[in-house]
Amino acid sequence: MKMLSQLGLGVLLGAVSFSVCAQAVTQAVTQPADPSAPKTRAQVRADLAAWRAAGYDPFDWLNYPENALRAGRIVAQQRAQQAGATAVQ
Structure with a gap:
């Protein structure tokens, strides 16, 4: 029992x-995700991978602000296009 x-x-x-x-x-x-919420380790790694794919080199100190800003713009454009594509479907 x-x-x-x-x-x-x-x-x-x-x-x-x-x-x-x-x-x-x-x-x-x-x-929707809270943008002010802390990111997980997986999210940070995914962001870094996206930035590196967009041309960002974290060890390029000579061109630091320019290459980071350029990569940030590219990643933002890609994410905006992906968000627009998912909103249409």
Whole structure:
């Protein structure tokens, strides 16, 4: 009998935790991201990869402000185009 009640309690806790996780995922997908919220490590790495693909070299100190600004403009344009493409579909 005790094992049956522990099993029931485990199933109940599992269902509650699944429900909470599903609700959190749904909110994260449906609500737009808060731009003032801190970024995750994966987001920072993705940003750096996008900037490097746009021509930014973090070790080029001689051309630092120019290459960072140029890469930032390119990444912003790419993201705006992607946002426009997803809004149209």
